[in-house]
Amino acid sequence: MKKISLLGSTGSIGTQTLDVIKSHPEEFSLAAMTAGKNITLAAEQIALFKPSLVSVERKEDAERLQKEFPNIRVLFGRDGLIEAASYKEADFLMNAVMGSVGLEPTLAAIEAGKDIGIANKETLVTAGHIVTQAAKKHEALLLPVDSEHSAIYQCLLGNRREDVDRLIITASGGSFRDLNRDQLQNVTKEDALNHPNWSMGAKITIDSATMMNKGFEVIEAHWLFDMAYDDIEVVIHRESIVHSLVEYKDKSVIAHLGSPDMRVPIQFALSQPKRLELKDTNRLNLWEAGALHFSKPDFDRYRCLQYAYDAGKTGGTMTAVLNAANEIAVAEFLAGRISFVAIEEYIEKAMHRHSSQRAPDLQTILEVDKETREYVASLIG
Ligand SMILES: NC(=O)C1=CN([C@@H]2O[C@H](COP(=O)(O)OP(=O)(O)OC[C@H]3O[C@@H](n4cnc5c(N)ncnc54)[C@H](OP(=O)(O)O)[C@@H]3O)[C@@H](O)[C@H]2O)C=CC1
Numbered sequence: 001m002k003k004i005s006l007l008g009s010t011g012s013i014g015t016q017t018l019d020v021i022k023s024h025p026e027e028f029s030l031a032a033m034t035a036g037k038n039i040t041l042a043a044e045q046i047a048l049f050k051p052s053l054v055s056v057e058r059k060e061d062a063e064r065l066q067k068e069f070p071n072i073r074v075l076f077g078r079d080g081l082i083e084a085a086s087y088k089e090a091d092f093l094m095n096a097v098m099g100s101v102g103l104e105p106t107l108a109a110i111e112a113g114k115d116i117g118i119a120n121k122e123t124l125v126t127a128g129h130i131v132t133q134a135a136k137k138h139e140a141l142l143l144p145v146d147s148e149h150s151a152i153y154q155c156l157l158g159n160r161r162e163d164v165d166r167l168i169i170t171a172s173g174g175s176f177r178d179l180n181r182d183q184l185q186n187v188t189k190e191d192a193l194n195h196p197n198w199s200m201g202a203k204i205t206i207d208s209a210t211m212m213n214k215g216f217e218v219i220e221a222h223w224l225f226d227m228a229y230d231d232i233e234v235v236i237h238r239e240s241i242v243h244s245l246v247e248y249k250d251k252s253v254i255a256h257l258g259s260p261d262m263r264v265p266i267q268f269a270l271s272q273p274k275r276l277e278l279k280d281t282n283r284l285n286l287w288e289a290g291a292l293h294f295s296k297p298d299f300d301r302y303r304c305l306q307y308a309y310d311a312g313k314t315g316g317t318m319t320a321v322l323n324a325a326n327e328i329a330v331a332e333f334l335a336g337r338i339s340f341v342a343i344e345e346y347i348e349k350a351m352h353r354h355s356s357q358r359a360p361d362l363q364t365i366l367e368v369d370k371e372t373r374e375y376v377a378s379l380i381g
Pocket residue numbers: 007008009010011012013014034035036037038039056057096097098099101119120121122145146147198199200201202203204262
C-alpha cells in the first residue's frame with residue numbers, strides 16, 4: 001500500500017490523482033493533502049479520503065476545517081505545505097500545486113526520503129539544479145507526471161542513457177495555434193482558456209497558449225533527463241496523441257502514444273514499474289484519428305518558447321526570473337488587467353534587466369523569485 005501526500009488536491013491534477021487513488025484502494029491511500037482556497041471541495045475530499053493531515057492556504061480556512069474535522073490536524077500556509085510534503089505517515093509525494101510555491105515542499109520531501117511525482121513543473125524551472133542534486137544525494141526518485149516527460153521516461157525504459165541522441169517534445173500549439181501575431185492583439189481570457197485537447201487548470205492553459213508551457217517543458221526535460229538544450233527539440237503536433245519521442249544513436253525513434261488523459265501519467269508515476277488497469281478512459285483508435293500532423297514551431301510567433309530556451313541556456317537565476325515574471329503576468333492576464341500579448345512583453349523586460357547569478361543557492365533563488373514578482377507587479381501598477 002503506497003501512502004500518498006498530495007499537494008494541490010483541489011486542482012486539475014489533484015482531483016485526477018484522487019480518482020486514481022479511489023479506483024485502486026488496494027494499492028493507494030491518502031495520508032495527507034493540501035488545498036488552496038477551495039475549501040468546499042477540500043472538505044468533501046477530507047470526508048471521502050480521510051487523510052490525517054491537511055493544509056490550506058489561509059489561516060481562517062484552516063480554523064474552519066479544524067472545527068469541522070476535529071480528529072485530523074489542519075495546518076496552513078508555507079509551513080503547512082512543507083509539513084504535508086514531508087509527513088512521516090506518507091511514503092510518496094504527489095506535487096500538484098501550481099507555481100514556485102511548490103519548490104520548498106519538494107525539497108523537504110526529498111530530504112525526508114520520499115519519492116516524488118512531480119507535476120509542479122515550476123519547481124524544476126525555478127531551481128532544477130538544486131532539486132536534482134538533492135534527489136541524487138537523498139536517493140529520492142523524481143517521477144515525471146507531465147504527459148511529455150512521462151512519455152520520454154517510458155521511451156527510455158530498457159535503453160542505455162548513453163545511446164540517446166535527442167528528445168523530441170510534442171506541443172499542441174495551444175488555443176491560438178491558428179492565429180498569427182496580429183490576430184493575437186484582441187484575444188480574450190475565455191478564448192485563451194479554451195484548450196483544443198486538454199482540460200487543465202487556468203494557469204497552465206494560458207502557458208500552453210503562449211507556449212511558455214512548452215518552454216518550461218524543455219527546461220524540465222533538461223533537468224529530469226540530463227540533456228543539453230540543443231538536444232531537446234519541440235515539434236507542433238495538433239492532435240496530442242504522440243506525447244513525446246526519443247531518438248537514439250542508430251536513428252531509431254521511440255514514441256509514446258495514447259488518447260489525451262492525464263490519469264495515464266499520474267497513475268504510472270504512482271504505480272511504476274507496474275501498470276494498473278485505467279477505468280473509464282478512451283482507448284486510442286488510430287482509425288478514427290486518421291492523420292497525425294507535425295510541424296516546426298515559429299520562434300518569433302511563440303516568443304515565450306524562445307525566452308525559455310534563452311533562459312535555460314543562460315542558466316543560474318535566469319530561469320527563476322522567467323518563471324516568476326510569467327506567474328505574475330499570467331495572473332494579471334487572468335484578472336483582466338493586461339492583454340494576452342503583454343504577457344511576453346513583461347517577461348522579456350524582466351529577463352532583459354536581470355544579470356544571471358551562477359549556481360545560486362536556495363536563498364538566492366527565493367530572493368530573485370520575490371524581487372522579480374515585485375518588479376513585474378510594479379510595472380503593471
Ligand atoms: N492540469 C494538467 O493537465 C497539467 C498540469 N501540470 C502542472 O501541474 C501543476 C498543477 O496544475 P493544475 O492542476 O492544472 O493547476 P490547478 O490550478 O488546477 O490546481 C492548482 C492547485 O494548487 C493549489 N494552489 C494554488 N496556489 C496555491 C498556494 N499558493 N498555496 C497552496 N495551494 C495552492 C490550488 O488550490 P485551490 O484551487 O484550492 O485554490 C489547486 O489545488 C502545475 O505546475 C502545472 O503546470 C503539468 C502537466 C499537466
